[in-house]
Amino acid sequence: MAQGLSFSALHQFNPLELAYLGDCVYELQVRSRLMKDFRIKTINALDRAARIYTSAASQDEVLDLIAPFLTEEEAQIIQRGKNAKAKKPRNASARQYRAATAVECLFGMLFLAGANDRIEQIADIVFELRPPSLRRNQSI
Numbered sequence: 001m002a003q004g005l006s007f008s009a010l011h012q013f014n015p016l017e018l019a020y021l022g023d024c025v026y027e028l029q030v031r032s033r034l035m036k037d038f039r040i041k042t043i044n045a046l047d048r049a050a051r052i053y054t055s056a057a058s059q060d061e062v063l064d065l066i067a068p069f070l071t072e073e074e075a076q077i078i079q080r081g082k083n084a085k086a087k088k089p090r091n092a093s094a095r096q097y098r099a100a101t102a103v104e105c106l107f108g109m110l111f112l113a114g115a116n117d118r119i120e121q122i123a124d125i126v127f128e129l130r131p132p133s134l135r136r137n138q139s140i
Contacts, residue, residue, distance in 0.1 A: 003114055004111075004112055004113035004114025004115060005112050005113055005114075006113075007073050007113070010077075010109050010112055010113060013108075013109075013112070014084070015077075015080040015081045015083070015084040015101070015105045016084050016085075016086060016101070016105075017108070018077070018081070018104070018105040018108035018109050018112070019081055019084065019101045019102075019104035019105040019108055020104075020108065021107075021108035021111060021112070022103070022104035022105055022106060022107035022108030022109070022110075022111065023104045023107075023108075025107040025108060025110070025111045025119065026054065026059075026103065026104055026107040026123075027050070027054055029107075029119065029120075029123040029126075030050050030053045030054055030123075031046065031050055033123065033127055034046055034049050034050060037127070053126065053130070055091075055092070055100075056089060056091065056092030056096040056097050056099070056100040057092055057096050059096070059099055059100035059103045059104070060092075060095065060096040060099035060100060061130075062103055062126050062130070063078070063099045063100075063102055063103050065125060065126060065129050065130070066103075066122055066125050066126065069121075069122070069125055070106075074106055074109075074110075077102075077105055077106050077109045078102045078103075078105065078106055079102070080102075080105060081098075081101045081102030081103070081104065081105030081106065082098045082099065082101070082102045083098075084098075084101055084105070086098075086101060106122070107119060107122075110122070
């Protein structure tokens with residue numbers, strides 16, 4: 001996407017729509033980094049490693065990691081994502097699910113804004129400063 005939407009245009013989207021798209025964007029960042037940077041070769045190992053980063057509980061921790069690095073506009077999108085009304089989660093607490101939705105909402109917004117460099121920067125933070133619980137689970 002060469003030129004993205006303005007911040008005001010992005011506010012026209014429902015946060016759950018942004019999260020729907022952002023889920024794919026975040027997952028693509030995770031999967032591509034696992035393949036390139038960690039050189040994980042088997043599909044089962046890739047899947048297990050990706051879940052370390054993409055579960056609702058992990059994304060809750062990721063939100064705590066990236067929060068200090070967010071711009072004011074990004075923080076507003078995060079808040080909209082947290083406040084979005086969604087179905088009751090199955091495998092996560094309501095807090096974790098809201099945080100995961102917020103992270104996905106941020107990635108969706110950045111994608112639609114055409115902010116690919118910023119997507120990369122935030123993904124760098126996730127992989128460089130990932131929470132200790134993610135490091136412990138890296139028996140892949």
